[in-house]
Amino acid sequence: MEFTDGGVTAAQGFKAASAAAGIKYKGRDDMAMICSEKPCSCAGTFTSNIVKAAPVKWDMQIARERGSARAIVCNSGIANACTGVMGLEMCRKTAAAAGKALGIPENEVLVASTGVIGMQLDMDRVSAGIEMMAPALEDGIDAGLRAARAVMTTDTKPKEAAVSFTVGGKKAVIGGMCKGSGMIHPNMCTMLCFITTDAAISRELLQKALSEDIVDTFNMVSVDGDTSTNDTVLLLANGLAGNEEISSEDEDYKAFKEALHAVNVDLCRKIAGDGEGATALFEVKIIGARTKEQAKILSKSVVTSNLVKTAICGHDANWGRILCAMGYAGVDFDPERVDLFFESAAGRIQIMEDGIASPYSEEEATRILSEPEVTALADIKMGSESATAWGCDLTKGYIAINADYRS
Numbered sequence: 174m175e176f177t178d179g180g181v182t183a184a185q186g187f188k189a190a191s192a193a194a195g196i197k198y199k200g201r202d203d204m205a206m207i208c209s210e211k212p213c214s215c216a217g218t219f220t221s222n223i224v225k226a227a228p229v230k231w232d233m234q235i236a237r238e239r240g241s242a243r244a245i246v247c248n249s250g251i252a253n254a255c256t257g258v259m260g261l262e263m264c265r266k267t268a269a270a271a272g273k274a275l276g277i278p279e280n281e282v283l284v285a286s287t288g289v290i291g292m293q294l295d296m297d298r299v300s301a302g303i304e305m306m307a308p309a310l311e312d313g314i315d316a317g318l319r320a321a322r323a324v325m326t327t328d329t330k331p332k333e334a335a336v337s338f339t340v341g342g343k344k345a346v347i348g349g350m351c352k353g354s355g356m357i358h359p360n361m362c363t364m365l366c367f368i369t370t371d372a373a374i375s376r377e378l379l380q381k382a383l384s385e386d387i388v389d390t391f392n393m394v395s396v397d398g399d400t401s402t403n404d405t406v407l408l409l410a411n412g413l414a415g416n417e418e419i420s421s422e423d424e425d426y427k428a429f430k431e432a433l434h435a436v437n438v439d440l441c442r443k444i445a446g447d448g449e450g451a452t453a454l455f456e457v458k459i460i461g462a463r464t465k466e467q468a469k470i471l472s473k474s475v476v477t478s479n480l481v482k483t484a485i486c487g488h489d490a491n492w493g494r495i496l497c498a499m500g501y502a503g504v505d506f507d508p509e510r511v512d513l514f515f516e517s518a519a520g521r522i523q524i525m526e527d528g529i530a531s532p533y534s535e536e537e538a539t540r541i542l543s544e545p546e547v548t549a550l551a552d553i554k555m556g557s558e559s560a561t562a563w564g565c566d567l568t569k570g571y572i573a574i575n576a577d578y579r580s
Contacts, residue, residue, distance in 0.1 A: 174432050176439070180333030182317035183348030185371040185413040186210040188310035191323035194302030196295070197250025197288060202323035204302035207367055208244040208275060208310055213409035215242040215283070216380040218387045220404035227253045227260030228284045229405055231268070235283060236407070240376040245367055245407060246271045246303065247285040249324050249352070254290045254402040263294050270300045274307035285365050285405055287352060288326055321350040324365060327449050327574055328352050334439035338432040340425045341416030345372040347432045353396075353444040364391065366406040366440060372429055373412030374419040382430050383408050390437035393469065393562045395477045396448035408433075445563035446546065450570025455485050456548040460559040467504045468560035474502035475549065475562070482567035485547060490515060490538035492524045495549055512552040517544035 182189050187209050191202040217236035219229050235242055246267055253260045268282035275282075286294070310316070321331035335348030353364035374382075383406065391406060412418065419425045446454030457476045462468035475481055478498035484491040492513050500508060513525035519541045523531045541547070 174336055174338040174428070174435060176435070177335045177337045177346065179314040179335045180317040180321055180348045180350040181207050181367055181369045182312050182314060183335035184346040184369045184411075186411045187369045188312045189316040189320040190306035190309040190311065191319040192302040192305040192309075194248070194298045194305070196248045196298055196302070202319065203249045204299070204306065205247045205320035205323040206244065206271070206303070206306040206310065207320060207369065209369070209409060209411045211411050211413070212241050212243050212281065213411045214374060214376040214379050215240055216376070216383045216408040218384055218406045220402060222402050222404070224255065224402045226286060226403040227256055227264050228286045229403060230261060231264040232283050232285070232405060232407065235280060239280060241281065242283050242409060243277050243281040244271055244275055245283045245285065247287070247324050247365060247367070248294065248299065248302070249326050250288040251286060251292045251294050252288045252290045252403050253286040253294055256291070256293055259293060263296060263299075266296055267299055267303070270303045271307070274303050283407055285403070285407070287324060287365055287403055290402060317348070317350065321352070324350070324352045326352065329447055332440055332443040332447070334436045334443070336432045336435050338428055340372050340414065340419065340428050343414045343416040345370065345414035345416060347372070347436050349436050349440055351440045351444060364394075364404050364444060366391070368406070368408040368433070368436065370408070370410045371412065371414040372410055372419065373414065373416050374410050374429060378419055378422070378426060379408060379410055382426070382433055386430065386434050386437055389560070390434065390441050393473065393560070394441050394445050395473065395562065395564045396445065396451070441563050445565050448565035448571070449574045450568040450572070451565035452545070452568060453485055453566045454546045455482065455564045455566055456546070457562045457564070458548060458550045458559065459553065460550065461552040461554045461556060462558040462560070463556040465558045465560060467506070468558050469562070470502050470504045471499050471506070471551070471553070472560045472562035474498045475551075476564035479567055482564065485542065486566035486568050488539045488542040490524050490533070490535065490542060492530065495551070496525070496528070499551065506553045506555060510554045512554070514550045515541050516548040516550060517541045517546060519544050
């Protein structure tokens with residue numbers, strides 16, 4: 174397995190396009206379309222928020238009841254959330270318009286939206302965007318990048334990842350794009366992620382692979398503690414790699430899961446590092462845990478602590494805040510056995526041993542914490558399990574962005 178260029182168009186048979194439809198923004202693309210040359214097995218995971226946007230409801234029905242799809246249409250700027258019956262009708266009309274433009278049934282079109290909650294979409298603008306995108310679909314890497322840019326809201330950069338791997342003696346690719354910068358918290362985030370693969374895999378195993386991997390990837394990301402109404406991860410597999418369909422949990426399935434995990438981790442890190450107002454990706458690793466669940470709870474508790482996040486912003490090795498966040502996480506451990514380290518491209522430093530401060534250099538710690546990607550690693554010496562969570566520092570920029578968001 175190796176990383177390769179591109180995103181949703183890296184796999185065979187997938188095309189993408191974007192358009193400036195004037196949904197909310199001016200002077201930029203704000204709609205994206207992804208389409209496969211042939212029908213795909215489809216899997217999806219969605220927000221745990223009880224308040225679910227209309228597109229989430231639409232996609233849940235297709236992914237869970239039909240299990241196949243061929244296209245995705247997404248807009249940015251307006252979330253189509255808390256829009257009642259009209260919002261659901263907008264999804265149907267969007268899917269119908271895309272289906273007509275692409276010559277496919279409307280129930281093979283998945284729909285996604287991101288942006289301001291409570292506003293209604295303008296169908297005339299959505300239809301115009303679809304009419305621009307359908308004939309402009311391309312399979313090149315640039316087309317995928319333009320689609321990734323079109324779904325951005327407060328994101329500062331597009332987010333893509335792709336890997337190639339061997340399955341059943343055939344080369345296959347998994348590629349994805351996502352958006353997410355704020356309203357990001359474990360249990361899915363304002364996060365839209367679209368993943369494509371040319372591997373042939375059964376619908377059941379496609380869903381199983383995605384559902385299991387989400388637990389260790391997207392559900393371990395937090396920017397600000399808010400779980401969105403629109404969180405969606407969609408995975409489409411068209412089988413054009415030519416491998417024998419993966420229908421059992423054999424070595425080919427393991428290879429597929431490994432590739433999917435690599436793509437998801439890369440996208441998670443890009444979301445966390447591009448958190449609203451962030452200056453650093455903050456990664457928290459808990460090792461030596463008794464159970465996986467214990468490690469997850471502890472790592473999430475640290476990565477979501479505002480006091481820890483502001484310390485990372487200040488490049489301050491304030492290890493007491495980290496130990497405190499672990500202490501109120503709700504799982505048992507012995508604080509007098511914990512070793513704590515900071516790591517970055519600038520080096521590694523131990524700042525705590527067996528629950529007490531190590532004789533470290535504050536200047537060296539500050540230098541390590543001044544990098545754009547910083548890791549806190551805590552060994553709790555209870556077992557062999559581990560977990561990683563991803564977040565970012567908390568800056569004045571986060572407040573500025575969200576105070577002005579609707580205006």
